[in-house]
Amino acid sequence: MSYSDLKNKVAIITGSSSGIGQACVEYLGSLGAKVVVNYARSEEEGQATLEKIQKAGGTGILVQADVSNEADVQRLFSETVEAFGRVDILVSNAGMQKDSSFLDMSLDEWNKVIGVNLTGQFLCTREAARLFVKQAKNTPPSEDACIGKMILMSSVHDVIPWAGHVNYAASKGGVLMLMKTLSQELAPMKIRVNAVSPGAIKTAINEEVWSDSEKSQELLKLIPYKRIGTALDIAKAVAWLSSDDSDYVNGATIYIDGGMTLYPGFADNG
Ligand code: BGC
Numbered sequence: 677m678s679y680s681d682l683k684n685k686v687a688i689i690t691g692s693s694s695g696i697g698q699a700c701v702e703y704l705g706s707l708g709a710k711v712v713v714n715y716a717r718s719e720e721e722g723q724a725t726l727e728k729i730q731k732a733g734g735t736g737i738l739v740q741a742d743v744s745n746e747a748d749v750q751r752l753f754s755e756t757v758e759a760f761g762r763v764d765i766l767v768s769n770a771g772m773q774k775d776s777s778f779l780d781m782s783l784d785e786w787n788k789v790i791g792v793n794l795t796g797q798f799l800c801t802r803e804a805a806r807l808f809v810k811q812a813k814n815t816p817p818s819e820d821a822c823i824g825k826m827i828l829m830s831s832v833h834d835v836i837p838w839a840g841h842v843n844y845a846a847s848k849g850g851v852l853m854l855m856k857t858l859s860q861e862l863a864p865m866k867i868r869v870n871a872v873s874p875g876a877i878k879t880a881i882n883e884e885v886w887s888d889s890e891k892s893q894e895l896l897k898l899i900p901y902k903r904i905g906t907a908l909d910i911a912k913a914v915a916w917l918s919s920d921d922s923d924y925v926n927g928a929t930i931y932i933d934g935g936m937t938l939y940p941g942f943a944d945n946g
Contacts, residue, residue, distance in 0.1 A: 681920045683708035686760040688752065690714045690743050690800055691770025693721035695879035696829065699907030700767050700914045701725060705734030707915060709765065712756050716742045716770065743770045743796030744788075753803045762811055765918045766804040768797045769829040773844050773881055786843045793847035794854070801826055801858055801869070808867050821866065827917045828855045828871040832933050835873075848873075852929065859927030868926055870917045875933025877905040900943070901934030 682704065692701035693715035702725070705711045711729060713736055715722035726738045737759045741748035756763055771793045774785040808824030817823055831844070834852040838845040851871065859869035876895055878886050885891045886904055896902055913930050916922050931937050 679707045679915055679919045679921065682915070682918060685709045685764040685918075686712070686756065686762055687765035687767060687918065688712040688714065688756055688763055688800075688804075689767040689769055690741075690752075690796070691716070691829075692767075693718055693725050695881060696874060696877060696907045696910045697767070697769040698725050699911040700769060701736070702729055702732070702734075703908065703911035703915055704765075704767075704918065705729040705736055706732055708734075709918075710760050711736040712752070712759075713738045714741055714743075714752060714770070716740070742792075743768075743800055744791035746799055749796075749799040749803050752800075753807060757807070763804060763807050764824060766800060766824075766826045767829070767914055767918070768800045768804075768826060770796055771829060771831075771847075771881075773841065775841050775844070777840055778842050781843065789843035790847050790850075793844065794850040797828055797851055797854060801828070801854070805858070805862055805865075805867060809865060812866070817866070822868050822920070822923060823866045825868045825918055826858070826870070827914050828869070830855070830871045830873040830929060832873050832875045832931060832936050834871075834929070835937060855929065856927050863926050868917075868923070870922070870925055870927065871929040872910060872913050872917070873929050873931045873933065873937075874910050875899065875905060875931070875936035877907055877910060879907055898940055899934040899936050900938055900940050903934060905932065905934060 687704050687709045689701040691697040692713045701711045713726045722738045729736045739755050741752040812823040830851045831848040833845040834848040855871040
């Protein structure tokens with residue numbers, strides 16, 4: 677697969693100053709897409725990510741925006757259009773955890789996580805869909821061509837319940853149905869919507885687990901393939917879903933989890 681159709685396509689990747697988003701923006705940039713590096717708080721990380729892409733010969737811009745804020749999301753898209761003239765791909769990735777037992781969880785911890793992980797994806801996908809339709813009106817594509825692609829970042833916790841993380845699990849369960857419903861509604865308009873659901877991926881979000889050897893061993897018991905994933909494992913699937921190679925894929929979730937969703941506890945039990 678060469679992904680040659682990605683060359684010069686414009687891709688917004690939210691939450692791309694670190695972790696999975698950063699790997700996606702670097703990988704799409706290396707495949708010739710014009711990329712938008714987005715961060716909410718750390719300009720320094722965003723700038724460093726953009727510089728890495730540019731040093732590798734890629735093209736991109738840096739835009740600050742909090743995806744849970746409607747005006748910020750509108751500005752993210754308008755600044756992209758100002759710089760590159762259009763948007764072809766949205767990787768709706770920005771996400772966070774604020775863990776707490778259910779009994780102790782504050783409304784603020786609930787609202788923050790739902791705000792970024794679920795409402796943020798609603799705001800970004802709505803903006804992208806509106807823009808894709810507007811662009812297609814101005815420059816009608818050939819009859820069968822897709823007018824835009826969206827990849828939503830979900831998690832294995834869109835199907836695996838997760839005690840102590842109810843805000844996160846509820847947000848990702850919501851992303852699963854957001855993605856499927858959008859795909860059903862937007863496919864006739866030739867917009868492709870899909871999701872990826874990572875398992876345990878070595879990033880800052882779960883550093884507390886993989887940096888501790890005892891906790892890592894416990895985690896590996898949940899992964900039949902016996903390795904913790906890398907952000908690049910996810911970026912490669914995102915690139916495939918962003919390209920025309922996956923043109924007939926609509927409303928799908930790809931679980932990239934070393935088998936975490938296979939109920940590994942049942943391998944020698946049940
Ligand atoms: C979470 C990680 C966790 C993984 C597997 C991800 O969605 O963000 O913290 O390690 O799921 O449980």
